[in-house]
Amino acid sequence: xxxxxxxxxxxxxxxxxxxxxxxxxxxxxxxxxxxxxxxxxxxxxxxxxxxxxxxxxxxxxxxxxxxxxxxxxxxxxxxxxxxxxxxxxxxxxxxxxxxxxxxxxxxxxxxxxxxxxxxxxxxxxxxxxxxxxxxxxxxxxxxxxxxxxxxxxxxxxxxxxxxxxxxxxxxxxxxxxxxxxxxxxxxxxxxxxxxxxxxxxxxxxxxxxxxxxxxxxxxxxxxxxxxxxxxxxxxxxxxxxxxxxxxxxxxxxxxxxxxxxxxxxxxxxxxxxxxxxxxxxxxxxxxxxxxxxxxxxxxxxxxxxxxxxxxxxxxxxxxxxxxxxxxxxxxxxxxxxxxxxxxxxxxxxxxxxxxxxxxxxxxxxxxx
Amino acid sequence: xxxxxxxxxxxxxxxxxxxxxxxxxxxxxxxxxxxxxxxxxxxxxxxxxxxxxxxxxxxxxxxxxxxxxxxxxxxxxxxxxxxxxxxxxxxxxxxxxxxxxxxxxxxxxxxxxxxxxxxxxxxxxxxxxxxxxxxxxxxxxxxxxxxxxxxxxxxxxxxxxxxxxxxxxxxxxxxxxxxxxxxxxxxxxxxxxxxxxxxxxxxxxxxxxxxxxxxxxxxxxxxxxxxxxxxxxxxxxxxxxxxxxxxxxxxxxxxxxxxxxxxxxxxxxxxxxxxxxxxxxxxxxxxxxxxxxxxxxxxxxxxxxxxxxxxxxxxxxxxxxxxxxxxxxxxxxxxxxxxxxxxxxxxxxxxxxxxxxxxxxxxxxxxxxxxxxxxxxxxxxxxxxxxxxxxxxxxxxxxxxxxxxxxxxxxxxxxxxxxxxxxxxxxxxxxxxxxxxxxxxxxxxxxxxxxxxxxxxxxxxxxxxxxxxxxxxxxxxxxxxxxxxxxxxxxxxxxxxxxxxxxxxxxxxxxxxxxxxxxxxxxxxxxxxxxxxxxxxxxxxxxxxxxxxxxxxxxxxxxxxxxxxxxxxxxxxxxxxxxxxxxxxxxxxxxx
Numbered sequence: 007x008x009x010x011x012x013x014x015x016x017x018x019x020x021x022x023x024x025x026x027x028x029x030x031x032x033x034x035x036x037x038x039x040x041x042x043x044x045x046x047x048x049x050x051x052x053x054x055x056x057x058x059x060x061x062x063x064x065x066x067x068x069x070x071x072x073x074x075x076x077x078x079x080x081x082x083x084x085x086x087x088x089x090x091x092x093x094x095x096x097x098x099x100x101x102x103x104x105x106x107x108x109x110x111x112x113x114x115x116x117x118x119x120x121x122x123x124x125x126x127x128x129x130x131x132x133x134x135x136x137x138x139x140x141x142x143x144x145x146x147x148x149x150x151x152x153x154x155x156x157x158x159x160x161x162x163x164x165x166x167x168x169x170x171x172x173x174x175x176x177x178x179x180x181x182x183x184x185x186x187x188x189x190x191x192x193x194x195x196x197x198x199x200x201x202x203x204x205x206x207x208x209x210x211x212x213x214x215x216x217x218x219x220x221x222x223x224x225x226x227x228x229x230x231x232x233x234x235x236x237x238x239x240x241x242x243x244x245x246x247x248x249x250x251x252x253x254x255x256x257x258x259x260x261x262x263x264x265x266x267x268x269x270x271x272x273x274x275x276x277x278x279x280x281x282x283x284x285x286x287x288x289x290x291x292x293x294x295x296x297x298x299x300x301x302x303x304x305x306x307x308x309x310x311x312x313x314x315x316x317x318x319x320x321x322x323x324x325x326x327x328x329x330x331x332x333x334x335x336x337x338x339x340x341x342x343x344x345x346x347x348x349x350x351x352x353x354x355x356x357x358x359x360x361x362x363x364x365x366x367x368x369x370x371x372x373x374x
Numbered sequence: 375x376x377x378x379x380x381x382x383x384x385x386x387x388x389x390x391x392x393x394x395x396x397x398x399x400x401x402x403x404x405x406x407x408x409x410x411x412x413x414x415x416x417x418x419x420x421x422x423x424x425x426x427x428x429x430x431x432x433x434x435x436x437x438x439x440x441x442x443x444x445x446x447x448x449x450x451x452x453x454x455x456x457x458x459x460x461x462x463x464x465x466x467x468x469x470x471x472x473x474x475x476x477x478x479x480x481x482x483x484x485x486x487x488x489x490x491x492x493x494x495x496x497x498x499x500x501x502x503x504x505x506x507x508x509x510x511x512x513x514x515x516x517x518x519x520x521x522x523x524x525x526x527x528x529x530x531x532x533x534x535x536x537x538x539x540x541x542x543x544x545x546x547x548x549x550x551x552x553x554x555x556x557x558x559x560x561x562x563x564x565x566x567x568x569x570x571x572x573x574x575x576x577x578x579x580x581x582x583x584x585x586x587x588x589x590x591x592x593x594x595x596x597x598x599x600x601x602x603x604x605x606x607x608x609x610x611x612x613x614x615x616x617x618x619x620x621x622x623x624x625x626x627x628x629x630x631x632x633x634x635x636x637x638x639x640x641x642x643x644x645x646x647x648x649x650x651x652x653x654x655x656x657x658x659x660x661x662x663x664x665x666x667x668x669x670x671x672x673x674x675x676x677x678x679x680x681x682x683x684x685x686x687x688x689x690x691x692x693x694x695x696x697x698x699x700x701x702x703x704x705x706x707x708x709x710x711x712x713x714x715x716x717x718x719x720x721x722x723x724x725x726x727x728x729x730x731x732x733x734x735x736x737x738x739x740x741x742x743x744x745x746x747x748x749x750x751x752x753x754x755x756x757x758x759x760x761x762x763x764x765x766x767x768x769x770x771x772x773x774x775x776x777x778x779x780x781x782x783x784x785x786x787x788x789x790x791x792x793x794x795x796x797x798x799x800x801x802x803x804x805x806x807x808x809x810x811x812x813x814x815x816x817x818x819x820x821x822x823x824x825x826x827x828x829x830x831x832x833x834x835x836x837x838x839x840x841x842x843x844x845x846x847x848x849x850x851x852x853x854x855x856x857x858x859x860x861x862x863x864x865x866x867x868x869x870x871x872x873x874x875x876x877x878x879x880x881x882x883x884x885x886x887x888x889x890x891x892x893x894x895x896x897x898x899x900x901x902x903x904x905x906x907x908x909x910x911x912x913x914x915x916x917x918x919x920x921x922x923x924x925x926x927x928x929x930x931x932x933x934x935x936x937x938x939x940x941x942x943x944x945x946x947x948x949x950x951x952x953x954x955x956x957x958x959x960x961x962x963x964x965x966x
Contacts (some may be wrong), residue, residue, distance in 0.1 A: 026509070026511050026512040026513055027510075027511030027512075027535065028509045028510070028511040028512065029511075030511060031509070031510045031511035032511075085672060085673070147587070147597075147598060148587040148598060150538060150541055150558065150587070150598075151538065152673060152675055153672070153673045153675075154672060154673065155538070155540070155541075155673070155675060156510050156538055156539075157538075158510075158537040158538050158558060158560075158598065159510050159511055159535060159536075159537050159538070159560075160534075160535060160537055160560040160597055161534060161535045161560060190560060190597055191560075191595065191596050191597030191598075192597060194587070194596060194597060194598060
């Protein structure tokens, strides 16, 4: 590992190590935009960052809630304020494509703008960055900049190029492809969608969202590489979708997002477990009782059992249990590991439908 | 402690592997050179980095020494809980007693002074750089004592990029702690780094670290830290050294972004206070703000940035446009602490005082001898010292204190359309008043302190020249004793002597002279006297006889020696935007 780091340092050091990045910063700053859209409450940022990928005003950014707005406001590097619309978003790639809209012109017509931009396909041909390489992250994190004020620049090192496993324990994380993991805290509010570049300002990837790893309770700093590829279910068949495809077809107005199974966003399947009162920040999921005849009763769960794992995911609290259950539905089989006395037992439970007449106890909504 | 040792023990092994795998020849010479420069910069500044501690040695924050006398900069929010007397650890391993000197609560800056172990021993210090030259992408070094880690006060060094400049961060505590025009860094700063220095790679001080953008991740480095720019601090430094609890400023006018939905924005004045100087200078609602203090204005953030870097009462050039005409005026800034910002946070009930042995020990510190509490001052002791220093330096140009009799000046005047001989007499009368009589074709007479307010404005259109001359004689003949209502150092302020040929000024910034100020109050009239910081020669004064009116400005020049004392032979008088005229003195008769 140390060897790799050293070698790459030697490799990249042709520019003087002490050179400031002023020129790089100025040139990148002309190819990025500040985005403003929906949100602004409950910790959801209503601002974001974007990368210009055509002189006509195509913008690549992260597929965030901020884009759930009829019109997105764009601030260019020189202070010009414009509007943009979302052409298409692909949640599986966690990426969206926008285009600047010019008054009096239809969105599919050329805007007549002549903006500085990143040539996405030229950048794609460059080799991927390696662990140990220096990177620069550019974004409008914390909405520090407005109008003609510059993006924030941060320097970091690529720690790893790896798969971000689509753990279901990680809340709302749809992207499951490769990522650059970065040692700098780049993924702050509003940073998603900004460019990750090499030390010369060449585009490497798109800075990702704020994701907390629930296993280690640490925040991830990562970027989605330009050549991202993800396997996913489109209806019944498994397909590979790629970021280059998305960009190419998206810019032509021909990209169709994959049909994904309907996201279960209810209270989930019925289990019938009554937990101990959820009074702590992380109350351990001890079972106080089970409703007679309910799936948990049929599966053989008992008072004082401690639910420890569901389908191999560690469960530390009652809240985590309920979060997990939100993604389930009636008929799904869950494999629970429960601590009973000194032993760990594996119990399979098939979730059912909620009884038509609401019986006590209903699942306690996790405290926010 | 054990773990630390283990870590240390591991280090040489790591280094060994590095050396084996990468022979020195394989490393690019530029990398080696950059590393050497970095190490040299760190070594150069390390001795001057301060661990600011409560009395007794509990680490609170960081700081940096900026001159051999031991003056050091830190954050207001660091000294707030521990002032007036604290202790400061240096990399030499020693704890030094220190005392608060000056404060900027809005800008979150404090000046403190360390006491040497042996009187007269100089402290290591760092040079201040020019933060206006810093750009995003520059390298920077942050030093200090994060988490109070350092037991022997050797500072922690972190290395990173300047992420942005001219950043604005709104106030964080009821109108205080507003970071304007600050430097954003990805250089790691954490609790305890507050008040510590940010250096460029030449080891020059470019900022004071004090704040970060913290969100969900808690109050530790989030990759986004902010340093107060050293150029802002330089503007306040003269005030700090004079022990002043300084105030920031406003123009007394609101500016809105015109064309908010248009492609490019413009700044337009929409309302202004009638007592504001900008209103008296003829700027009107609807005028476009083009530039202020030499910076083009295109956004509200920039407007807040530029306003935030100056103390109140400073005069700065402002450019505006009305229709197609561009004008430049000098504008005096108003204070803004008089109208405290409403805080939405409920006031916390005062905590019951706990006996604090360190506070008792602090009271016995020798640094307490350098502290005097007074309203409006962070430490009045330093104001007295600075006032004495300037006054005694001023006296070296000529001691007039023995000349308490009648003063007679003769010469001529040139007031635009009127010219002629001039005579001025200033005499103390037996009833304790002073009669001043100025004859320029016709005589003008006032008696202070009994004169009516409106009389004090004589001669007409001078703004109060007779009152100024009365004050002037008191300053020369009596010094501080002549101003029992106040005679205090007022920090540093720029003045702009107008051209002596009376031509209109195109570029005020080119005429700027930074002066030391003495505020002197007599007969309810406050004067500000401006001294050249080099030799304490009197350059100018401003005396406002009426509240919210323009002061009478006098500019003293053509100094010549008369009876062994240096005296100005020319005074240019200005009121508002107009030259009143010039007085030329040819004969002085100053009686004992």
